[in-house]
Amino acid sequence: MTERLFEGADWDFHTLQRVHDACEELATKDLGLDVYPNQIEVITAEQMLDAYSSVGMPLFYKHWSFGKHFAFHEASYRKGLMGLAYEIVINSSPCISYLMEENTATMQTLVIAHAAFGHNHFFKNNYLFKQWTDADGILDYLDFAKNYVASCEERHGRIEVERTLDAAHALMSHGIDRYPGKKKLDLRAEEKRAGRRRQHEEEVFNDLWRTVPKGAAKSRSALSIERRRKLLGLPQENLLYFLEKSAPRLAPWQRELLRIVRHIAQYFYPQSQTKVMNEGTATYVHYRIMSKLHQQGRISDGNFLEFLQSHTNVVFQPEFDDPRFSGFNPYALGFAVMQDIERIVSKPEDEDREWFPDIAGKGDVMGVLRDVWANYRDESFIGQFLSPRLMRHFRMFHLHDDPEERAGIRVDAIHDERGFRRVRRELARQHDVGFIDANIEVVDVDLSGDRRLILHHHVIKGSQLNETDAKRVLQHLADLWTYDVSLIEVDANDKVVREYVVSPRPLPAAA
Amino acid sequence: MHIIDRRLNPGGKSLENRQRFLRRAKSLVQGAVKKTSQERDIRDVLEGGEVTIPLDGMHEPRFRREGGTRDMVLPGNKKFVEGDYLPRSGQGSAKDSGPGEGDSEDAFRFVLSRDEFVDLFLDDLELPDLAKRKIAETESEGIQRAGYTTSGSPANISVSRTVQLALARRIALRRPRKSEMDELEAEIDACTDEDRRAELLARLAKLKAKAKRIPFIDPLDIRYRRFETVPKPVAQAVMFCLMDVSGSMSEHMKDLAKRFYMLLYVFLKRRYKHVEIVFIRHTDRAEEVDEQTFFYGPASGGTLVSSALQAMHEIVRERFNPADWNIYAAQASDGDNSYSDGELAGMLLTEKILPVCQFFAYLEVGESGGSAFDLSDSSLWTLYDRLRNTGAPLSMRKVSERSEIFPVFHDLFQRRETQEKAAP
Numbered sequence: 001m002t003e004r005l006f007e008g009a010d011w012d013f014h015t016l017q018r019v020h021d022a023c024e025e026l027a028t029k030d031l032g033l034d035v036y037p038n039q040i041e042v043i044t045a046e047q048m049l050d051a052y053s054s055v056g057m058p059l060f061y062k063h064w065s066f067g068k069h070f071a072f073h074e075a076s077y078r079k080g081l082m083g084l085a086y087e088i089v090i091n092s093s094p095c096i097s098y099l100m101e102e103n104t105a106t107m108q109t110l111v112i113a114h115a116a117f118g119h120n121h122f123f124k125n126n127y128l129f130k131q132w133t134d135a136d137g138i139l140d141y142l143d144f145a146k147n148y149v150a151s152c153e154e155r156h157g158r159i160e161v162e163r164t165l166d167a168a169h170a171l172m173s174h175g176i177d178r179y180p181g182k183k184k185l186d187l188r189a190e191e192k193r194a195g196r197r198r199q200h201e202e203e204v205f206n207d208l209w210r211t212v213p214k215g216a217a218k219s220r221s222a223l224s225i226e227r228r229r230k231l232l233g234l235p236q237e238n239l240l241y242f243l244e245k246s247a248p249r250l251a252p253w254q255r256e257l258l259r260i261v262r263h264i265a266q267y268f269y270p271q272s273q274t275k276v277m278n279e280g281t282a283t284y285v286h287y288r289i290m291s292k293l294h295q296q297g298r299i300s301d302g303n304f305l306e307f308l309q310s311h312t313n314v315v316f317q318p319e320f321d322d323p324r325f326s327g328f329n330p331y332a333l334g335f336a337v338m339q340d341i342e343r344i345v346s347k348p349e350d351e352d353r354e355w356f357p358d359i360a361g362k363g364d365v366m367g368v369l370r371d372v373w374a375n376y377r378d379e380s381f382i383g384q385f386l387s388p389r390l391m392r393h394f395r396m397f398h399l400h401d402d403p404e405e406r407a408g409i410r411v412d413a414i415h416d417e418r419g420f421r422r423v424r425r426e427l428a429r430q431h432d433v434g435f436i437d438a439n440i441e442v443v444d445v446d447l448s449g450d451r452r453l454i455l456h457h458h459v460i461k462g463s464q465l466n467e468t469d470a471k472r473v474l475q476h477l478a479d480l481w482t483y484d485v486s487l488i489e490v491d492a493n494d495k496v497v498r499e500y501v502v503s504p505r506p507l508p509a510a511a
Numbered sequence: 512m513h514i515i516d517r518r519l520n521p522g523g524k525s526l527e528n529r530q531r532f533l534r535r536a537k538s539l540v541q542g543a544v545k546k547t548s549q550e551r552d553i554r555d556v557l558e559g560g561e562v563t564i565p566l567d568g569m570h571e572p573r574f575r576r577e578g579g580t581r582d583m584v585l586p587g588n589k590k591f592v593e594g595d596y597l598p599r600s601g602q603g604s605a606k607d608s609g610p611g612e613g614d615s616e617d618a619f620r621f622v623l624s625r626d627e628f629v630d631l632f633l634d635d636l637e638l639p640d641l642a643k644r645k646i647a648e649t650e651s652e653g654i655q656r657a658g659y660t661t662s663g664s665p666a667n668i669s670v671s672r673t674v675q676l677a678l679a680r681r682i683a684l685r686r687p688r689k690s691e692m693d694e695l696e697a698e699i700d701a702c703t704d705e706d707r708r709a710e711l712l713a714r715l716a717k718l719k720a721k722a723k724r725i726p727f728i729d730p731l732d733i734r735y736r737r738f739e740t741v742p743k744p745v746a747q748a749v750m751f752c753l754m755d756v757s758g759s760m761s762e763h764m765k766d767l768a769k770r771f772y773m774l775l776y777v778f779l780k781r782r783y784k785h786v787e788i789v790f791i792r793h794t795d796r797a798e799e800v801d802e803q804t805f806f807y808g809p810a811s812g813g814t815l816v817s818s819a820l821q822a823m824h825e826i827v828r829e830r831f832n833p834a835d836w837n838i839y840a841a842q843a844s845d846g847d848n849s850y851s852d853g854e855l856a857g858m859l860l861t862e863k864i865l866p867v868c869q870f871f872a873y874l875e876v877g878e879s880g881g882s883a884f885d886l887s888d889s890s891l892w893t894l895y896d897r898l899r900n901t902g903a904p905l906s907m908r909k910v911s912e913r914s915e916i917f918p919v920f921h922d923l924f925q926r927r928e929t930q931e932k933a934a935p
Contacts, residue, residue: 013514020512041515050525065571067532070525075561075622094513101518162531170572319587328586397588399597401581408596414588427584438574463579472572 005298009104016040016099019109020116022298026289027117032366033285035120036135037094040112048100049073051088059142061149061260063165089115091123091271093135106303110310113289118282125374126277128270137187138267144191145260152253164254167476168240168261174440175240175262176269178433187263194256201252228447235456237441239477240265248451249482258480273433276378280334283315284369287335317394328427336393337385341369344387351388383428391415391423398426403462438465440487451483459491464498474502533627539564544623544631561622629781655741663735677732686725687718747785748837748869750775751826753819755844756792758811764876768843769806770916771874775841778924783837789826793819795849799826816848816891820859833867840864841872846889853894865903872923877911 005022006015020040027033043051051057053070060066090096097115099108123129134141153161168175229235236242240262244255271278290311294304317332318324341359344352345368348360359368376384398413413419413426429435439458446452457465470487478485482504489497533540543562591597623631659672695715702708752772754765772788779786790805791797794812797819823840831838848856865871873895892907899905908919 013516016514017512020514024512038512039515040512041517043517043520047517047520053525053528062527062531064528064531064535067525067528067530068536070529071532098517166571173573317586320585321587325585325587328584394586395588396584396586397591398582398584401583403578403580408598411591411593411595411597412582414591414593416593419593423584426582429582430584438576440574457574459579460576461580461582463576463581466575466577469572469575472570473574476572 003298004300005109005293006105006303007300009106011105011108015105016042016108016112019105020112022293023109023113023117023289026292027113027121027285030292030366031117031285031288032370033117033121034124035095035117036092036124038116038120039094039096040116041096041098042101043098044101045077048088048098049077051098057090057142059139059146061146061165062153063169064162065169087111087115089119090138091119091129091133091135091267092138093124095120095123095135104306106299106306107310109293109299109303110286110290110307113286114282117289118285119278121285122274122278122281122373125370126270126274126377127375128273128377132270133267134187137189137191141187141191141263144194145264148194148256148260152257156251156253161257163479164257165261167480168258170473170476171239171243172261172265173437175238175258175265177238177241177266178269190263194259198252198256229444232445234445235441235443237439238262239440239442239455242442243477243480246445247481250480254480269433270377273377273379276328276330276334276337276431277373277376277381278334279330280336280338281373283311283331283335284338287311319395333382333394336390337381337387338369338372340387340390341365341372341385349389355387356385378431379428379433382431383424386424386427388415388420391420396423396427398423435460453477453481453483453485455485455487457487457489459489459497462491464489470500471502474500475505478502478504536564537631540623541631544628562628629777653741654738657737657739659734660737661734663737667735667738669734669736672734673728673732676734677728680729680732681725681727684725685721686727687722692718692722747787747835748779748783748839749787749789749831750779751789751791751823751838751840752805753791753793753823753840753842753844754805755794755814755816755819755847756808756811757794757814757847759814759845759847760876761878763878764843764845765806767876767910767913767916768874770913771843771872771910771920772841774916774920775839775872778920779839787831789823791819791822791826793822797822814847814849815852816842816844817852817855817859820856820864824859824863827867838868839870839872840868841874843874843876844891845877846875846891848890848894850890853890856891857894857898860898860905861901861903865898865905868904871903871905873905873907874919875907875909877909 005018011019020038024038027035049070052073053066087100088098095116097111097120099111103111123133123135129135149161149165232246233242240258243250244258244262247255250258290299290304290307293299294301294307299307315329315332315335317329318326342365344356344360345362345365348356353360362368372381372385392415394415396415397411398419399409400412401409413422415423439460440455442453443456444454446454465487474485474487484501484503486502487500489499491497540562543564659669692715695711695718699708699711699715702711750772752768754760754768756765776786776788788802790800790802792800792805792808793815795815795818796812799822800808819842827833827838860871873891875889875892892909895905895907899907906923908923910916910919
């Protein structure tokens with residue numbers, strides 16, 4: 001029998017090292033995972049709360065909303081409403097996993113298997129992360145962002161910076177390029193470029209130029225509408241990008257702040273599209289590693305039971321009429337589908353052969369899973385791999401709620417022959433960010449007139465924007481644009497449903 | 512793989528963010544603090560604590576979609592088949608728990624530290640007429656011994672401590688004592704045997720070398736006396752709580768008075784390093800009592816306000832020299848006083864009490880439900896009103912509800928722009 005990794009609940013740094021090495025061996029040899037180098041940091045509960053509040057990042061610029069989140073988390077933590085996450089893991093190279101000092105040795109093992117190998121592998125290999133994030137550069141970039149924001153505060157005042165950041169945060173979810181047209185984000189180069197840009201601006205700054213007459217403006221009417229829209233890159237759904245490039249009166253540092261917020265939003269974009277898969281992967285990996293460690297006798301039965309206890313809590317899926325229900329638990333769903341894939345690949349039944357001809361009985365579990373992990377996101381993952389068996393297992397059903405319908409909410413499909421495909425399609429759709437987020441884009445700018453910015457919201461299934469919030473966000477938008485902004489909600493037939501017009505607030509007497 | 516222990520990193524990374532948040536939410540938090548302090552025992556107010564503020568005021572807006580037709584896939588179907596209808600509300604409805612995950616942060620509680628709490632609580636309050644006495648709020652610095660240090664000015668060398676250390680070091684390192692060497696030298700002088708003599712000389716040389724290496728006093732031994740400046744508060748305040756406890760004072764009225772006193776106490780405590788409270792209750796005679804008796808002791812009898820004033824005057828004369836103390840008084844009463852006492856009370860106030868007081872607050876408490884404005888002026892009110900009109904530093908308010916206490920207090924102690932007299 002192999003030697004135990006640890007006894008009881010206590011751990012020290014040697015234990016962590018042993019645990020890591022044991023997990024690494026299993027992860028790379030047994031599961032064939034490919035990971036960034038690991039960095040494990042032990043932190044206290046308070047530091048965990050800190051990290052929570054700044055979207056899990058180890059360093060972040062200062063802003064009041066992080067303080068708000070901290071206060072909020074802290075209060076609910078103190079009251080016992082919320083347990084702290086066992087871990088936070090950062091998509092960077094080296095991949096940083098935070099471990100809380102309160103965890104027992106078993107929990108640390110679980111966390112290392114989960115975060116340092118499961119998440120880590122997913123970050124490194126999933127196509128969305130490869131496409132959109134720059135694991136090598138992110139920490140440096142955040143450091144740059146933090147210093148940049150601080151220096152802006154010094155130069156332009158805290159209030160001014162806060163105003164710009166507030167506005168940028170409000171638009172953050174619309175500061176994302178959804179389609180990879182351009183090259184991958186290279187944050188390190190980005191940071192250098194920002195530095196050069198600033199330096200250049202400082203070098204060529206000459207106040208005299210301000211007084212040079214601008215010359216007669218070109219006749220605007222000469223530009224056709226089409227051409228104008230093309231010049232401005234319209235329609236544009238990345239509102240932050242549009243503002244950064246085209247807002248007429250922003251100071252250079254404000255554009256840089258918008259860019260920072262935009263980059264950070266973009267960095268988190270893959271995470272929002274892969275919650276189910278990411279957590280599923282990590283859970284699957286920790287489950288495999290922990291079971292293997294137990295089989296090898298490297299953790300005791302008692303420790304293994306402790307692990308099972310936390311594991312079952314994590315993958316618990318309450319039913320819809322359970323007071324604890326709050327939607328599908330990504331851990332439960334992701335883990336279940338991955339275990340199901342394992343079953344289909346190794347011991348398929350007739351139904352599986354019919355539904356999954358490509359992988360049924362293929363035998364190479366890890367090969368299939370690694371391929372899945374690399375090439376899918378939540379929406380396509382569910383759309384492809386949710387099996388009838390799982391739908392029966394979760395007893396899934398599809399509800400259609402039409403406010404016009406008097407009789408109530410209709411059950412559109414259930415977990416039966418007729419319903420499988422419809423339920424699956426619908427669940428996949430619910431995990432499609434393109435579908436969840438409001439579809440808003442800049443369609444035109446009235447350059448010849450009052451420079452009004454015109455946005456469209458494409459209403460899907462009659463779901464309009466929340467009015468109070470929309471007005472507030474538009475206010476921020478107008479403040480950045482410094483001219484009127486109008487948002488038109490149009491339905492599928494291009495019929496205007498609602499229109500907002502917001503004027504910018506007058507700037508306080510500028511210095 | 513690296514393992515890094517970050518636990519020793521300075522915590523409170525979010526402190527700055529928290530401060531920004533508080534700054535931004537100041538008015539909201541202030542409102543919440545005031546509301547909270549009305550609800551709880553005022554003694555607890557000093558402890559800081561939890562306040563609830565509406566998140567709405569600190570809302571960070573995003574574009575959110577709502578309404579329209581909704582589709583959702585849920586787990587846990589037990590009985591439905593395709594085409595069934597679920598009622599919209601009531602049991603079996605899944606509507607409230609759709610996957611939309613509505614954020615339900617409409618209010619949240621968070622914990623303010625004691626200082627944050629009291630700061631916000633008293634933010635715009637100020638004691639009136641602080642400038643009256645020079646010593647108010649001045650602090651002198653005293654000097655206090657605070658152990659020893661390895662650096663300092665020569666004047667501060669502590670000889671005894673230095674020698675002590677040197678001695679310890681010499682003993683530890685076995686520095687030869689002078690007597691030892693003297694003995695040896697004497698022995699050498701007396702010695703006749705050449706070999707023996709050489710041996711002794713070698714020993715002496717060795718001892719001398721050692722004595723050289725281990726000095727009698729090493730710079731290492733030197734200790735300096737360390738002094739610390741400590742603030743010596745001279746600002747001290749005494750607060751007189753005068754309360755009429757005659758039969759007409761109901762529990763409700765006492766409760767109002769108590770709340771007022773407590774606020775005053777918290778306030779003074781904040782301002783001065785040292786605050787004394789004197790409780791004086793009176794019927795037709797006055798006595799100084801402890802807090803318990805003051806608020807809860809049963810007492811009954813006629814009413815002579817002048818007795819309390821007389822008592823206060825005597826206590827001031829005995830224990831609180833007006834030159835050293837800032838004197839505050841708050842009187843709570845239902846306003847009844849013997850008619851014949853008015854003259855005496857007025858005289859005591861104008862001649863004895865008010866001249867030594869920073870501020871005198873008179874709180875007329877009424878029965879719950881009775882609007883303060885309906886009451887015809889009581890005899891005390893009339894008396895004080897007259898005094899106030901002659902320019903005495905006297906403030907007066909009527910209160911009949913618990914919730915009015917804070918506003919009234921706030922009113923009395925609001926920061927004033929000019930050197931206007933405390934009375935409105």
